[in-house]
Amino acid sequence: MEKINNVYCIAGMMADSNCYLIDNSENDSDFDYILVDTGVGGSGDYFSSQLSEIGLSMEDIDLVVNTHCHYDHVGGNYLFPNAKIAIGTIDGDSLEDPESPIPICFVPTREIKRRDVDIRLKEGDRIADFEVLETPGHTAGGISLFDGSILISGDTIFSHGGVGRMDIGGNMEDMKNSLDKLSKLDVEYLLPGHGPWVSNANEHIKMSVGGFYF
Numbered sequence: 409m410e411k412i413n414n415v416y417c418i419a420g421m422m423a424d425s426n427c428y429l430i431d432n433s434e435n436d437s438d439f440d441y442i443l444v445d446t447g448v449g450g451s452g453d454y455f456s457s458q459l460s461e462i463g464l465s466m467e468d469i470d471l472v473v474n475t476h477c478h479y480d481h482v483g484g485n486y487l488f489p490n491a492k493i494a495i496g497t498i499d500g501d502s503l504e505d506p507e508s509p510i511p512i513c514f515v516p517t518r519e520i521k522r523r524d525v526d527i528r529l530k531e532g533d534r535i536a537d538f539e540v541l542e543t544p545g546h547t548a549g550g551i552s553l554f555d556g557s558i559l560i561s562g563d564t565i566f567s568h569g570g571v572g573r574m575d576i577g578g579n580m581e582d583m584k585n586s587l588d589k590l591s592k593l594d595v596e597y598l599l600p601g602h603g604p605w606v607s608n609a610n611e612h613i614k615m616s617v618g619g620f621y622f
């Protein structure tokens with residue numbers, strides 16, 4: 409498993425999102441191990457084996473942060489019994505409300521097994537050394553995490569030029585504003601929700617933003 413600074417990168421299997429494990433055990437905090445996104449929920453064994461490589465188990469995850477409410481990012485929340493669940497405020501409402509008009513599952517048959525939310529995140533909140541950035545556009549309440557070096561971008565922005573689709577709870581105007589916001593950061597590593605994570609992140613962000621305006 410690749411480690412960038414204090415973040416372990418777990419590549420998504422099949423329809424899973426990528427998942428990122430922030431090792432916060434050096435800091436004095438209630439949350440030693442923080443998992444950002446959890447895939448669709450069918451990859452428990454895979455998570456288990458990935459975590460065991462670094463001497464951890466599913467029970468060791470203290471906090472799950474969901475970048476947004478889509479099933480391929482929240483579906484595995486139930487796999488981590490000791491984890492509190494944190495997500496952006498608006499997407500938290502969608503996750504908790506089975507009648508939500510914002511589609512949590514764009515595959516209609518997909519059932520989400522865990523829908524509770526403990527912490528609703530907003531702009532400027534801290535997750536370990538990361539700052540929460542509200543980056544709506546792909547969904548109404550999507551967030552990214554930035555620690556001055558690493559940007560965990562969910563499905564807002566991808567490497568090699570690409571932004572998240574806006575037809576499943578998103579909005580083009582919001583996406584524009586979020587891209588403006590991200591393009592002002594000085595980022596070393598881009599860790600997106602799908603596809604490869606990369607160094608030289610500013611170049612990749614530029615590519616995505618340029619492609620969007622093209």
Ligand SMILES: [Zn+2]
Pocket residue numbers: 476478546563572
């Ligand atoms: Zn998504």
